[in-house]
Amino acid sequence: MIIDMTILRAMVNDVGTEMFPGIRDVYVQESTETIERLQKSLASGDFETLARDIHTQKSVLETYGAADALEQALSLDKKCKSGVAVGDMDAEIRKFISTLAETRDAVSRLTAEDLKEF
Amino acid sequence: MLENYKVRILIVEDSKSLGMVYAAVARQLDAAVRVAETGVRAMEIINEFQPEIILLDLWLPDVKGMDILRYIQKQELKIVTIVMTANGSVDYAVESMRLGAYDFLEKPISTDRLRTTLNNTIEKIKLSALAEPFIPGNSIPGGFIGESPAIKAVFDRISRVRYSNASVFITGESGTGKDVTANVLHEMNTSRKGPFVAINCAAIPRELMESEIFGHVKGAFTGATQDHQGAVSQADGGTLFLDELCEMSIDLQSKLLRFLQSSVFHKVGSLKDEKVDVRIICATNRNPMEEIKKGRFREDLFYRLYVIHIHLPPLRQRGFDVVLIARYFLKKYSDEEKKGFIGFSKDAEAYLMSRPWPGNVRQLQNMVHQAVVLNTGEVMTRDMLPRDMMQGDAPANENAVTSDTFMRNTGSIYSTPARFFRSAGGFGIIDGYRISGAPDIVSAESRNDGHSVQEADTGFSQDISDNRPENRSAASSPKIPEVLPPPTTSRGTDSFSVDISGGALPLDEVEKLYILEILRRNSGSVSRTAEELGLVPSTLYRKISRWQKSGEIVKTGEVYFKSTD
Known part of the structure; x- marks a missing residue:
C-alpha cells in the first residue's frame, strides 16, 4: 500500500484540512531533496548521510501513512545500525528510492477534499 | 491575564514536513511557534526568541541534540525541553533527562500524544508564571522555594x-x-x-x-x-x-x-x-x-x-524541592558562617532526596546549618551531612495531620483519598496507594495530584498483617472489611488489583505491576507516570531499562507489557 489513507486522513484532520495543501507541497519538495541525496550517497558510498536520511524518513513516512516506503525504511535502518556497507544495500536502496518517488507522486495528487473525514 | 499569554515554543526538527505538522499542533494550543531545521539555527532562535518550550530532535544534521541540552543546562536557561528521537533506547532517555530534559517522546509521535504533552507543559508553564513571585531572589516576601x-x-x-x-x-x-x-x-x-x-x-x-x-x-x-x-x-x-x-x-x-x-x-x-x-x-x-x-x-x-x-505538603512529597531548598540554605549559611560551600555532591543530593524528613523544611534547614558549621570545603558531601538529624520515618506527632488523613475527612481538593479494601475472593485492591514496607503492609499515602473529589468520604486504611498467609489457618477466611466504593475522581473509577490468592508476591513484582498499570493509563508517558508516582523521571527510566534488558517487560507501541502477558 503506497499510502494508508486512514493514517494520512487522521493526521490531516487532526492538524486541520486547511493546512494540507501547504504540508503536501513541503512534503513533495522534501521528498524530492531526500531522493536526490539518497542517490548521491549511493553513488559516493556516503554511509553517514544515507543512514541519517533513512532514520529521518522512518518518522516522516509513518506520519504520512506511507506504508510500503516505511517498511523498506525500517529494514534499511536496521541494516545501517548493524553496520552493513552501502554497497551491500545497493539493490534495496534503489528500490527504496523508487518507492519514495511513487509515494511523493501519490501525495502530490491528493487534495484537501480527498482527506476530509466522512 | 494568563488567558492572553502565548507560551513560546521552538520546534527543532530536521524534516521540514514533520516540523510543519508539529507546529500546526502547537499553534492549535494558542502558542507562539518557531521552527528550526538545524542545531545552529536552533541556537540562534533560542537567543532571539527565548522559547519557553523546546521540542528537540536528538539527531540533527549539524550538531547533536544532546549538545543543545547541555548548552541549555549550562546557561541555566529557563526552557522546558521535550526530547524526540526515533531511537527508542532508554539510555538516550536517561541521558537526556540527566541533562535536564523534561520529557522524552519516541518517534513516530502521534498528533494526539504531542498535543497532550504540549498542553500539559503549557499549563505548567502558565502555573509557573503565577508561582514565579514566590521564588526567593525575586524580592517577593515569604521565601518559598519549589518547583514540584x-x-x-x-x-x-x-x-x-x-x-x-x-x-x-x-x-x-x-x-x-x-x-x-x-x-x-x-x-x-x-x-x-x-x-x-x-x-x-x-x-x-x-x-x-x-x-x-x-x-x-x-x-x-x-x-x-x-x-x-x-x-x-x-x-x-x-x-x-x-x-x-x-x-x-x-x-x-x-x-x-x-x-x-x-x-x-x-x-x-x-x-x-x-x-x-x-x-x-x-x-x-x-x-x-x-x-x-x-x-x-x-x-x-x-x-x-x-x-x-x-x-x-510534607517535604517527602515534593521531590526535587528537597535539593532546591537545601541548596538555598547551603548558600545562606555559607554566607552567614563565612564558609566557602558552593554546592552539594551528587551523592549528597541523592541522599537528601531519599530521606523521609518527618520534620520537613525546618529539619532540613537545621541539618544544613549544622553541616555548614561543622565542615569546611567547597562541596558538601554525603559524609558531611549529620546522621543523627536524619533519623525517623514517622511524624513526631501521632495525631499530626498528614495529607491523607485530613483530606479523607474533609474532601479537600488536594488529593484523592487513599483507600484499601479486600474483596471476598482474597484479592487485594490497591487504589491510590503507594506501596512501601513489607509486602503485606500497605501504607496509606495519598498522591498529591490536585484531582478533585466529588464526595467528602470517611475512607480508612487497614493493616493487613493479620491476613498474611502464614497467619491464616486453612479454615479461616480473610476478614472482609466494609467495601467502600472507589473514590470518584476526574479520572473515573478504575482500580488496580493484584492476585495474591496463591500467596504474597515479592514487593518488587507488585511495584512493577503497579508501575506498568500507571504507565498504561498515561499512554506510556514516563514523565507523567513519574510525577504521579512521586519519582524523578530518570529513576523510572532506569527501572524500565532494567526490566527491558532482563526481558521482564517488552514495549509495543507506546505500551509496556510483561513478557509473560
Whole structure:
C-alpha cells in the first residue's frame, strides 16, 4: 500500500484540512531533496548521510501513512545500525528510492477534499 | 491575564514536513511557534526568541541534540525541553533527562500524544508564571522555594486568594512552612494596610491566652498593672495569625467564635465592646476533625474558620524541592558562617532526596546549618551531612495531620483519598496507594495530584498483617472489611488489583505491576507516570531499562507489557 489513507486522513484532520495543501507541497519538495541525496550517497558510498536520511524518513513516512516506503525504511535502518556497507544495500536502496518517488507522486495528487473525514 | 499569554515554543526538527505538522499542533494550543531545521539555527532562535518550550530532535544534521541540552543546562536557561528521537533506547532517555530534559517522546509521535504533552507543559508553564513571585531572589516576601507540582498547587491557591479577606485555615505537618504561608498571604494582600500579628497558641500559658489575644485592662487580674492591647487590637486593619489553633482552650474558642461572628470583643476585665477589622489566618499541625471528635475543638468554630483551606505538603512529597531548598540554605549559611560551600555532591543530593524528613523544611534547614558549621570545603558531601538529624520515618506527632488523613475527612481538593479494601475472593485492591514496607503492609499515602473529589468520604486504611498467609489457618477466611466504593475522581473509577490468592508476591513484582498499570493509563508517558508516582523521571527510566534488558517487560507501541502477558 503506497499510502494508508486512514493514517494520512487522521493526521490531516487532526492538524486541520486547511493546512494540507501547504504540508503536501513541503512534503513533495522534501521528498524530492531526500531522493536526490539518497542517490548521491549511493553513488559516493556516503554511509553517514544515507543512514541519517533513512532514520529521518522512518518518522516522516509513518506520519504520512506511507506504508510500503516505511517498511523498506525500517529494514534499511536496521541494516545501517548493524553496520552493513552501502554497497551491500545497493539493490534495496534503489528500490527504496523508487518507492519514495511513487509515494511523493501519490501525495502530490491528493487534495484537501480527498482527506476530509466522512 | 494568563488567558492572553502565548507560551513560546521552538520546534527543532530536521524534516521540514514533520516540523510543519508539529507546529500546526502547537499553534492549535494558542502558542507562539518557531521552527528550526538545524542545531545552529536552533541556537540562534533560542537567543532571539527565548522559547519557553523546546521540542528537540536528538539527531540533527549539524550538531547533536544532546549538545543543545547541555548548552541549555549550562546557561541555566529557563526552557522546558521535550526530547524526540526515533531511537527508542532508554539510555538516550536517561541521558537526556540527566541533562535536564523534561520529557522524552519516541518517534513516530502521534498528533494526539504531542498535543497532550504540549498542553500539559503549557499549563505548567502558565502555573509557573503565577508561582514565579514566590521564588526567593525575586524580592517577593515569604521565601518559598519549589518547583514540584505539590508546592505549585499551593502557590496557585495562594495567588487566587491573595486579595481576599476571608479566613484561611492552613494545615500541614510541623516544619512545612505554615507561618511562612501566613506571612506571604498577608504581604500579598496589599489592600490591608495593618500589621501582621502572630500568636502561637501552644506557646502561651492557657491562663494568659485570653489576655494575649483580646487584651486586658489595668487591674483585671493580679499582675495586670496597666492596660494591655491584645493581638486583635494590634492587628486592626491587618492580619491575625493564630498558630497551633487546636491548642486553644474550649472556653477561649467560644470567645473567638463570637469575635469572628461580630468583629466585636472586649478586653479581659472590661465590659466595653470594641470593634476591629482583622483578617484571620489560622494553622495547625493536628487533625482538626480528630480534635472535634475528641471534644477538644469546636466544630462551629472550625467551619467558621475553614473558608479557604491551604494544605502544605510534607517535604517527602515534593521531590526535587528537597535539593532546591537545601541548596538555598547551603548558600545562606555559607554566607552567614563565612564558609566557602558552593554546592552539594551528587551523592549528597541523592541522599537528601531519599530521606523521609518527618520534620520537613525546618529539619532540613537545621541539618544544613549544622553541616555548614561543622565542615569546611567547597562541596558538601554525603559524609558531611549529620546522621543523627536524619533519623525517623514517622511524624513526631501521632495525631499530626498528614495529607491523607485530613483530606479523607474533609474532601479537600488536594488529593484523592487513599483507600484499601479486600474483596471476598482474597484479592487485594490497591487504589491510590503507594506501596512501601513489607509486602503485606500497605501504607496509606495519598498522591498529591490536585484531582478533585466529588464526595467528602470517611475512607480508612487497614493493616493487613493479620491476613498474611502464614497467619491464616486453612479454615479461616480473610476478614472482609466494609467495601467502600472507589473514590470518584476526574479520572473515573478504575482500580488496580493484584492476585495474591496463591500467596504474597515479592514487593518488587507488585511495584512493577503497579508501575506498568500507571504507565498504561498515561499512554506510556514516563514523565507523567513519574510525577504521579512521586519519582524523578530518570529513576523510572532506569527501572524500565532494567526490566527491558532482563526481558521482564517488552514495549509495543507506546505500551509496556510483561513478557509473560
